[in-house]
Amino acid sequence: MDAENRVVLNVGGIRHETYKATLKKIPATRLSRLTEALANYDPILNEYFFDRHPGVFAQVLNYYRTGKLHYPTDVCGPLFEEELEFWGLDANQVEPCCWMTYTQHRDTQETLAVLDRLDLDTEKPSDEELARKFGFEEDYFSGTVSWWQHIKPKMWSLFDEPYSSNAAKIIGVISVFFICVSILSFCLKTHPDMRVPVIRNITVNTSYNTSAWTLDKTQTNAHEAFFYIECVCNAWFTLEFFIRFIASPNKWEFIKASVNIIDYVATLSFYIDLVLQKFASHLENADILEFFSIIRIMRLFKLTRHSSGLKILIQTFRASAKELTLLVFFLVLGIVIFASLVYYAERIQANPHNDFNSIPLGLWWALVTMTTVGYGDMAPKTYVGMFVGALCALAGVLTIALPVPVIVSNFAMYYSHTQARAKLPKKRRRVLPVEQPRGPR
8 A cells, every 4th residue: 555655766877766755845836836747757766757957957856845945056057946936936946054155156247248249259140140230130031231331340340359369459559549549648738847938028118207017927838749749649530530430230229338429528628629729719717728738637447348348447446336335324423423532632731732623624534544545634633533533443444444455355256257258168068958758658
């Protein structure tokens, strides 16, 4: 009688034996609906055969027996989910002790999805993928691809994907060269030795009622060579931008991209500066307009298109936004508290050289102290103030140190996955799905 209540399950070549009543404990699942009419039942061996992962099934069968679903550590997360889906079980029933280990694969999949969006993979896409990306898939399958549709992807990869070909690498090197020259020129033209004085001849009246002239240095301008350097650099940036815009797969997505916004705003600022110098140089506050040319320094962010490391670094800060926000919150909280404390602490004792005349002045001191910079322009003079300063420095070190490991961990995670993807073989053998043989019922 006991043998009639037992059932034999052959999963992946490993035989498991249990009671039929055990399989009925979780209804509406594959094992709870076993009948001898199924195609995978072998009447000779009196067993059910399933070509599935035997290691996962051991935990599945243990779930029927004990009501607790544990995650095997030697199995990848997606495989475990596929097996549970096959057996008709819910993955959310995993026990709390295994939940963190089980959900690690979801974090990994999110990381890989981010890396896909960053376009760090240098594998060359197929013609079909290019046709789908640039929106002429129908023309590709019908064989009516025009010359523009044929050359447009090549232009895009040449100017926007630096590692797609040797020619693209050369274009990338030229682009990086002009970026560096432009930034270097922007910085050097402010050096006193690189500027030319503007000398004006002024006529003055002497004490003998005679007139005389003298030379007066009114201002200095950047050397003329910097103007021609900027003209050449911005000519390249303009050409590069228009080619990338014309060849882009999606014009709206191209315009919205943050790096492209920096690109065309910085280039546009150069032409606006030229117009203002020609028509508004006589204005009294015309020098203030030069302040807006500082946006050209933002071209450094264009280097992210040529460096995967910079892309990973920016993505790390995006992923660590919560931790950075928490850091700023605690810094602001500490700055306000210690600025107030040091203001009143310095007023307790006689202090003729008190630097803290107000709490707003103390905010600057607290910020400099908590970030461990310490300019020394303001310092407490009383013993109570020194004690507050010591507490402020210690609190700053602890506050800044807390979120740093999370940021480092995120960077290490993205970087390690990027290195792993780079070492993957470009062409991997694809496994074709084979339909399971179905015997007579």
